[in-house]
Amino acid sequence: MQYNPEDILPTISTDCVIFGLDQGKLKVLLTRRAIAPKKGGWALLGGFVLKHEDLETSARRTLKEISGMSNVYMEQVHSFGQVGRFPSRRVITVAYYALINYTLENLKPGPDSSDVQWFAINEVPELVFDHRYILDTTLAFLRSRVRTEPIGFELLPAKFTLTQLQGLYEAVLGTSFDTRNFRKKLLKMNLLIPLDESQTGVAHRAARLYSFNKDIYQKLKAKGFSFEL
Amino acid sequence: MQYNPEDILPTISTDCVIFGLDQGKLKVLLTRRAIAPKKGGWALLGGFVLKHEDLETSARRTLKEISGMSNVYMEQVHSFGQVGRFPSRRVITVAYYALINYTLENLKPGPDSSDVQWFAINEVPELVFDHRYILDTTLAFLRSRVRTEPIGFELLPAKFTLTQLQGLYEAVLGTSFDTRNFRKKLLKMNLLIPLDESQTGVAHRAARLYSFNKDIYQKLKAKGFSFEL
DNA sequence: GCAAAAGTGTTCTTCGTACACCCATGC
DNA sequence: GCATGGGTGTACGAAGAACACTTTTGC
Numbered sequence A, B: 001m002q003y004n005p006e007d008i009l010p011t012i013s014t015d016c017v018i019f020g021l022d023q024g025k026l027k028v029l030l031t032r033r034a035i036a037p038k039k040g041g042w043a044l045l046g047g048f049v050l051k052h053e054d055l056e057t058s059a060r061r062t063l064k065e066i067s068g069m070s071n072v073y074m075e076q077v078h079s080f081g082q083v084g085r086f087p088s089r090r091v092i093t094v095a096y097y098a099l100i101n102y103t104l105e106n107l108k109p110g111p112d113s114s115d116v117q118w119f120a121i122n123e124v125p126e127l128v129f130d131h132r133y134i135l136d137t138t139l140a141f142l143r144s145r146v147r148t149e150p151i152g153f154e155l156l157p158a159k160f161t162l163t164q165l166q167g168l169y170e171a172v173l174g175t176s177f178d179t180r181n182f183r184k185k186l187l188k189m190n191l192l193i194p195l196d197e198s199q200t201g202v203a204h205r206a207a208r209l210y211s212f213n214k215d216i217y218q219k220l221k222a223k224g225f226s227f228e229l
Numbered sequence C: 001g002c003a004a005a006a007g008t009g010t011t012c013t014t015c016g017t018a019c020a021c022c023c024a025t026g027c
Numbered sequence D: 001g002c003a004t005g006g007g008t009g010t011a012c013g014a015a016g017a018a019c020a021c022t023t024t025t026g027c
Helices: A055-067 A131-146 A162-173 A179-188 A214-222 B055-067 B131-148 B162-173 B179-188 B214-222
Strands: A008-022 A025-033 A045-050 A073-080 A092-099 A113-120 A192-198 A208-212 B008-022 B025-033 B045-050 B073-080 B092-099 B113-120 B192-198 B208-212
Touching (some): A008 A055, A008 A113, A008 B008, A025 A162, A045 A055, A073 A131, A162 A179, B008 B055, B008 B113, B025 B045, B025 B055, B025 B162, B055 B073, B073 B131, B092 B131, B131 B162
Parallel strands (some): B008 B092
Antiparallel strands (some): A025 A113, B025 B113, B073 B092
């Protein structure tokens, strides 16, 4: 979809760092630019803000155009406005990050891009403009956030095993945890709902599935509970 | 100082929440608007970004015009871009906060304001636009920040007593601490340098003065230390 | 029966918390 | 000498960290 130049704020864009988890690896979604400047370069998903839309709405629109997804966990990180960060004219960008349940389906390049692709966090190619800096800042933000808010679940399917959960934290934080202590700690929080279901199709003992309920967290939080990993 | 309309980005402003500590109370600096829209209303210190300046530079310029201060601790908080937050046209604002050593000297209204004044955090008058929301968001940000980074010192003079320090945390966080535990915890961090000086001019036992050194913190941080109150 | 991951308890150390009295100084 | 805030130590309980073996399942 193309937008009328009159409907666009030419000095303000949003960029969104989209994180997904694929086989225990943290990945980011990037697009290849199909227009100047920096045609052909890899970039974060982003675009100019429309005159009649809020900042987060703009970031969500971009994400939806490319992944088809809505109702995604998204949060503002920081605004980047260095003089000269964008060639030829002044553009300030507001960075968001999104956590999505990894998929290869329904990905299609946006209006001004020729390709979309997932990259493991340590195999990211060269990026256009200041996008590398934005990515690094956002990743640092996510790492601090994931330890103090129960947002990691957004990267997992609705039903998950404790091993998957541990793997997620290890992938995001780049550390490893002791299995017994990790389970003890998470289960003691009473945020996880044990289901009467198990994994299927695995060549070993099937693990129990759990789910996470945001409402329970909100209620506990209101009572003074604070998530901390 | 007035700026040429051609040098200004009319869609982007910065607003700065300036915090100071006066006699154990947390205060914010506000200005009274001397121009439309909302002439006469109380507002955060802010202004439009110039074409040739970075975002933080813009916030620092505004602060300097009003307080005469530079080299102040400042950090970006969040950007606010709701459609309709500013009357008559679309303006996105990037909010910063600053921590300064409280003073009444050298305060003078900026180019478009008629008054500058400190307000205790719980006696803030009605504010223009979405400034109340920005203030609340920023205060919440500060409260979380002050517990995880040693930034509180920025609100105190270079030499301070442990009682002043405790009072600062109590004022910012709205809680109270046990004196013995508070001292034990802070001194154990090895961030405070005990000076061979004491308070003067007090009608009771004079307290020892301490100073805080950022370099020491940076070195400890690099070794894995993390400040936590 | 074997490979592969699931699941589970105890000990020790560290850290947070609760709590009350004497000290130094100015007036 | 008295009022005012400065300064200090100990005991208890909670939480984090280290650590190894048995269980279940599919093949």
